[in-house]
Amino acid sequence: MAIREGITTLCYLERDDNYLMLHRISKKNDINKDKWIGVGGHLEDNESPEECIKREIYEETGFNIELESLEYRAVITFVSEKGDYEMMNLFTAKAPDSEPKECDEGKLEWVPKAEVYNLNLWEGDKIFLRRLAESRKFFSMKLVYDKEDKLIEAFLDGRDLMK
Amino acid sequence: MAIREGITTLCYLERDDNYLMLHRISKKNDINKDKWIGVGGHLEDNESPEECIKREIYEETGFNIELESLEYRAVITFVSEKGDYEMMNLFTAKAPDSEPKECDEGKLEWVPKAEVYNLNLWEGDKIFLRRLAESRKFFSMKLVYDKEDKLIEAFLDGRDLMK
Secondary structure, X not given: OOEEEEEEEEEEEEEOOEEEEEEOOOOOOOOXXXXXXXXXXXXXXXXXXHHHHHHHHHHHHOOOOOHHHEEEEEEEEEEEOOOOEEEEEEEXXXXXXXXXXXXXXXXXXXXXXXXXXXXXXXXXXXXXXXXXXXOOOXXXXXXXXXXXXXXXXXXXXXXXXXX | OOEEEEEEEEEEEXXXXXXEEEEOOOOOOOOOOOOEEOXXXXXXXXXXXXXXXXXHHHHHHOOOOOHHHEEEEEEEEEXXXXXXXXXXXXXXEXXXXXXXXXXXXXXEEEEEHHHHHHOOOOHHHHHHHHHHHHOOOOEEEEEEEOOOOOEEEEEEOOEEOOO
């Protein structure tokens, strides 16, 4: 199996007005340790973003997501002054009616969309979550973090959001 | 300078009803040798897709493209049974009124959109060029080539186009 270095997917599964959030408390040395994020992971072998996110959703929740319910919402470029670089393909999807299975990467919880901002999120995630709520138009975002994980730059479709 | 392995950008610059096409006749050992494509190239360092395509357009045409005229149209996953893998971020953009400078990667030519299909194109490029003409909605496409560069699989937003 080949991991596509620097290319990932993330999905916020939707049910009613909730997102399925993953509290990353299980893995040691997790870059997302103790943060709340969606489900997802690295592209493997020759996967497209859709193939990757369908596999990751299945592995982490047990849900077999229909293609029709999957929506490709954004590409997020993460840069860290620690040296990390990641191009993340961001999806939302309608969740099935069943409950997710236990996830070995953390604890899954349905959280009302309006309340996700109160969780321990990456600063930049709050920015793209707000954009997801405001518009269904595809967007591109670049988020730059310093060595202390502080967000220092944010661009939406190339426009500087911090000016 | 770090090249982001497997992540590229491509742009079809538009003027009236033409695309600016690049006939790749200049470089030896060019995977696109003798093919007609848009302008673009590999992501470098910590570039976002927009930053990369703006730089590539400037290097290959001399055009300084405004962000407002740039439109992020698709992500294309290329797989070749030769072992190549590429995630290509596809843009279109309104070209300025001036003429492009000479490009050292090939010959630039304005080609009416309806006539690009008569050029020596990759088979899969014809499919995404048709999709660009049909809809402005963002899409994801996966194109798989065999060892003889024959297109053997094509998916639009995860749906098999060859069935």
